[in-house]
Amino acid sequence: xxxxxxxxxxxxxxxxxxxxxxxxxxxxxxxxxxxxxxxxxxxxxxxxxxxxxxxxxxxxxxxxxxxxxxxxxxxxxxxxxxxxxxxxxxxxxxxxxxxxxxxxxxxxxxxxxxxxxxxxxxxxxxxxxxxxxxxxxxxxxxxxxxxxxxxxxxxxxxxxxxxxxxxxxxxxxxxxxxxxxxxxxxxxxxxxxxxxxxxxxxxxxxxxxxxxxxxxxxxxxxxxxxxxxxxxxxxxxxxxxxxxxxxxxxxxxxxxxxxxxxxxxxxxxxxxxxxxxxxxxxxxxxxxxxxxxxxxxxxxxxxxxxxxxxxxxxxxxxxxxxxxxxxxxxxxxxxxxxxxxxxxxxxxxxxxxxxxxxxxxxxxxxxxxxxxxxxxxxxxxxxxxxxxxxxxxxxxxxxxxxxxxxxxxxxxxxxxxxxxxxxxxxxxxxxxxxxxxxxxxx
Numbered sequence: 001x002x003x004x005x006x007x008x009x010x011x012x013x014x015x016x017x018x019x020x021x022x023x024x025x026x027x028x029x030x031x032x033x034x035x036x037x038x039x040x041x042x043x044x045x046x047x048x049x050x051x052x053x054x055x056x057x058x059x060x061x062x063x064x065x066x067x068x069x070x071x072x073x074x075x076x077x078x079x080x081x082x083x084x085x086x087x088x089x090x091x092x093x094x095x096x097x098x099x100x101x102x103x104x105x106x107x108x109x110x111x112x113x114x115x116x117x118x119x120x121x122x123x124x125x126x127x128x129x130x131x132x133x134x135x136x137x138x139x140x141x142x143x144x145x146x147x148x149x150x151x152x153x154x155x156x157x158x159x160x161x162x163x164x165x166x167x168x169x170x171x172x173x174x175x176x177x178x179x180x181x182x183x184x185x186x187x188x189x190x191x192x193x194x195x196x197x198x199x200x201x202x203x204x205x206x207x208x209x210x211x212x213x214x215x216x217x218x219x220x221x222x223x224x225x226x227x228x229x230x231x232x233x234x235x236x237x238x239x240x241x242x243x244x245x246x247x248x249x250x251x252x253x254x255x256x257x258x259x260x261x262x263x264x265x266x267x268x269x270x271x272x273x274x275x276x277x278x279x280x281x282x283x284x285x286x287x288x289x290x291x292x293x294x295x296x297x298x299x300x301x302x303x304x305x306x307x308x309x310x311x312x313x314x315x316x317x318x319x320x321x322x323x324x325x326x327x328x329x330x331x332x333x334x335x336x337x338x339x340x341x342x343x344x345x346x347x348x349x350x351x352x353x354x355x356x357x358x359x360x361x362x363x364x365x366x367x368x369x370x371x372x373x374x375x376x377x378x379x380x381x382x383x384x385x386x387x388x389x390x391x392x393x394x395x396x397x398x399x400x401x402x403x404x405x406x407x408x409x410x411x412x413x414x415x416x417x418x419x420x421x422x423x424x425x426x427x428x429x430x431x432x433x434x435x436x437x438x439x440x441x442x
Contacts, residue, residue: 008148009148009307010142010149011152013141014217015141015218015219016141016142016149017213018214018217018218019137019138019142019149019153019214020149021156021213021214022153022210022211022213022214023153023154023156023160024156024157024210025207025208025209025210025211025214026134026157026207027156027157027158028161028164028206028207028210029102029123029127029203029206029207030157031164031165031295031299032161032168032199033102033123033203035274035295036295037165037199037200037292038105038200039059041196042055042059042116043055043056043059045108045109045112045116046108046113046117047113047116048110048111049111050113053403056399056402057399057402057403058117060398061395061396061399062117062120062121063124063395064395064396065121066120066121066122066124067124067128069121069125070124070125070128074129074132074381075243075246075378075381076240076381077090077129078136078378078379078380078381079242079243079246080236080238081133081136081381082242082375083223083238083242084223085220085221085222085223087137087221088133088137088215088218088220090129090132090133091130091133091214093129094126094128094129094130094133095126095207095211096126096208097125097126097129098124098126098127098130098207099126099207099208101119101120101122101123102119102200102203103203103204103205104119105119105123106197106198106200132380132383133380134214135380135383136380136381137218137376138150138364138365138376139368140376141218142365147313147318147362147365148310149365150310150361150364150365150368151306151307151310151313151365152306152310153361154302154306154357154358154360154361155306155307158298158299158302158306158357159300161299162300162302164202165292165295165296165299166296168199168202168203172192172195173289175187175191221376242378243378246379252437253370253371253437253438254434255370255429255430255433255437256367256370256371256438258425258428259366259370259426259429259434260382260383260386261425262422262425262426263363263386264422265418265425266326266359266418266419266421266422267422268393268415268422269329269333269394269415269416269419269422270359272394272397272398273332273333273352273415274356287342290342290346291345293346294345294346294348295349297346297353298349298352298353298356301350301353301354302354302357305353305355305357305358306357306361309361309362310358310361312324312358313365318365318366318369318431319366319427321358321362322359322366322426323426323427325356325358325359325362326359326423326426327419327423328354329355329419330420330423331351332348332352333412333413333415334413335351336412336413337410337412337413364383367379367380367383369438370431370434370435370437394415394418398411398412398415401414
C-alpha cells in the first residue's frame with residue numbers, strides 16, 4: 001500500500017507544513033523583487049538616462065553590497081541563535097526589515113537611483129538574513145527526511161512565487177479586462193509604473209502574511225550550552241567564542257567544509273543567473289512581456305522538477321543528483337551566450353526551471369546531513385557566509401566582464417567556469433564519511 005501523499009512529501013506534521021510554507025512566503029519576494037519586476041524597474045526608472053550596460057553594472061554592485069553585509073553578520077548571529085534559542089526571533093527581525101524595504105520601493109520614482117539601491121540592499125539583507133535561521137530549523141524539523149522536506153519547500157516556493165507574480169501581472173497583461181486602457185488603446189506608461197509599485201507593497205504583505213504559520217507551528221529548538229557557558233551570560237561573547245571554536249573544530253567535519261567550498265563555486269553561477277537574467281534579457285533586446293513570461297515558466301516548471309529531484313536523490317544519491325543539475329547549467333551558459341531570440345530565452349527558462357530548485361534544495365539538505373544537529377545555527381551561519389559569497393563573486397565577475405566588453409553576452413559564457421570547477425570539487429566529497437563524523441548516518 002502506498003504511503004499517504006503528506007508522508008511522501010515529508011509534510012506529515014504541522015511543524016513541517018508550517019516550515020515549508022515559509023518558502024511559499026519568501027518566494028514572492030525573490031520572484032518579484034530579485035528576479036522579475038524590480039531589476040527592470042531599477043534599469044528603466046531608477047537608472048533612467050543611463051546606458052543599459054552601466055545600469056547592469058550598478059545593479060550588480062548593489063546586489064553584491066547587500067550580500068556582503070549579511071555574509072559578515074551571519075556566523076555571529078547563527079552562533080548567538082544556538083546559545084539563546086532565538087532562531088525564530090531573529091528570523092522575524094530580518095523578515096520585518098526586508099518586508100519594510102520592499103514596501104518602501106513603491107516610493108522610488110524616475111532618477112531615484114540612490115533610494116532604489118539602498119532599499120534593494122536592505123531587502124537583500126532582510127531576506128537572506130531570514131534564510132540563515134530558516135535553514136537552521138531544517139535539521140530539527142526534517143529529521144531523516146531532510147532531502148524530501150527541503151525539495152518540497154522549494155516546490156512550494158516555485159508555486160507560490162509563480163502564482164503571486166501572475167496575479168501581479170494580470171492587470172498589465174490584460175489591461176482591458178481591468179479598464180486600464182488609455183485613449184490610444186494601450187496601457188499608459190504611468191499606469192504601468194503605478195501597477196509595478198503596487199506589486200511591491202503586495203509583495204511585502206504576502207511575505208509577512210504567509211510567514212505566520214512558521215512562527216505559530218514550528219517549535220524553537222532548545223539552547224545548546226557548552227561547558228563553561230551560563231544561560232544568562234553575554235550572548236555576543238558566547239557567539240564570538242563559538243565562532244573561534246568553530247574555526248578550529250571544522251577539522252572534525254572535513255567533508256562538510258569540502259562540500260561548502262564546492263557549493264560556494266557552483267552556486268555562484270546559479271545565483272548570478274537568477275539575479276541578472278531579466279536585466280540581461282532586456283539588454284539584448286528581449287521584450288518585457290517575453291522576459292516575465294519566461295520567469296513564470298521557470299516558476300511553474302520548477303514545481304514538478306523540485307519534487308522529481310527529491311525522488312532522484314533517493315535513487316541516485318544526493319551528491320549525484322546535484323552533479324547532474326550542475327552539468328545542465330554548463331549547457332545553459334553556453335546556450336545563453338548564443339541566445340538572441342525570445343524563443344531561445346524561453347528554452348533556457350525551461351532548462352533553468354528543471355534544475356534550479358533541485359540543485360539548491362539538495363545542497364541545503366546535503367549540508368544539513370553533514371553537520372551536528374545541535375549546532376545547526378552556527379553551521380548554517382557559516383553556510384550563509386559561503387552562500388552569500390556565492391552570490392558576490394558571480395555578479396561581480398558578470399558586471400566586470402560586461403563593463404569591459406560593453407555587452408553582457410561574454411559575461412554569461414564566463415559563468416560556465418563556476419559550474420565546471422564547483423562540480424569537480426563536489427565529486428571529491430565523501431558523503432558517508434561526513435555523515436558518520438556528524439552522527440547523522442541512519
